[in-house]
Amino acid sequence: MNAPMVKTEVRGRVALITLDRPKALNALNNALIDELGEALRKFDSDENIGAIVLTGSDKAFAAGADIGAMQDWNYIDVYKQDYLGGNWEALMRTRKPVIAAVAGYALGGGCELAMQCDFIIAADNARFGQPEIKLGVIPGFGGTQRLPRAIGKAKAMDLILTGRMMDAEEAERAGLVARVVPVERLLDEALEAAETIASYSLPSVLMAKECVNTAYEGALAETLMFERRNFHALFATEDQKEGMKAFVEKRKPNFKHR
Numbered sequence: 001m002n003a004p005m006v007k008t009e010v011r012g013r014v015a016l017i018t019l020d021r022p023k024a025l026n027a028l029n030n031a032l033i034d035e036l037g038e039a040l041r042k043f044d045s046d047e048n049i050g051a052i053v054l055t056g057s058d059k060a061f062a063a064g065a066d067i068g069a070m071q072d073w074n075y076i077d078v079y080k081q082d083y084l085g086g087n088w089e090a091l092m093r094t095r096k097p098v099i100a101a102v103a104g105y106a107l108g109g110g111c112e113l114a115m116q117c118d119f120i121i122a123a124d125n126a127r128f129g130q131p132e133i134k135l136g137v138i139p140g141f142g143g144t145q146r147l148p149r150a151i152g153k154a155k156a157m158d159l160i161l162t163g164r165m166m167d168a169e170e171a172e173r174a175g176l177v178a179r180v181v182p183v184e185r186l187l188d189e190a191l192e193a194a195e196t197i198a199s200y201s202l203p204s205v206l207m208a209k210e211c212v213n214t215a216y217e218g219a220l221a222e223t224l225m226f227e228r229r230n231f232h233a234l235f236a237t238e239d240q241k242e243g244m245k246a247f248v249e250k251r252k253p254n255f256k257h258r
């Protein structure tokens, strides 16, 4: 059996889920996402848990979807498996609050995963971005929908079209993250916030989360599917193959359709 890529522990009424695939900067593949889905379901249905913290390492929350795994997929592969459905949406089905504690890189699918959480506490070394455009694709896991809702159209377009990263300070100014703390305080701060939430009456916590999401995520279901299908369609292009191959080969891509 392969080593687990997701670690879990319980501290009082708080569950801590840690992405643990350090060699690939916590790049997200289907196996890791299945483990994450299982952990979320377990804690969501556990009466003794009131809130969840999701974190990575000091170097990376997650550097995106696993480019090596995706590079040879074509349109039919991603469409048939409905890539980014199933356990990729486990956070959206989690009723208890989930805080993302983000240090280091939160890029591509990593940034999108953090945005699926209820709020983000960032370490001062955190770096956020949607660099998919550099690979010949687009954010396919909610980035084109949640980023503009979080930070406004101008900055979201800037990040998604240029692929640049923003640091924690810019992310806080833009409204993507709730707080920025020194990296060595990150976990304590996130666990304390989760403990506070877990000390309240669970029905009111669940309802507060649902109500905020109704305001914030209204109509998202359809627009997310529009994004996912466009993301899938890009796997029919030569430029997606070239973009991902170039990353794996550590060189600049030579896009055909410029």
Ligand code: HXC
Pocket (backbone or CB within 6 Å): 023, 024, 025, 027, 028, 063, 064, 065, 066, 067, 068, 084, 105, 107, 108, 109, 110, 112, 131, 132, 135, 138, 139, 140, 141
């Ligand atoms: C697979 C990855 C990876 C990724 C890093 N690695 N990101 N493997 N998929 N997304 C691997 C590297 O290949 C390398 O493996 C090891 O992790 C360390 O990475 P380095 O690049 O050597 O580290 P560094 O020079 O510090 O640069 C860090 C980095 C860079 C800036 C984060 O790794 C990077 O740009 N990563 C890709 C970011 C990205 O494009 N993300 C979007 C992915 S597409 P080896 O074996 O060489 O040591 C995406 C689609 C979203 O997310 C929709 C679906 C969810």
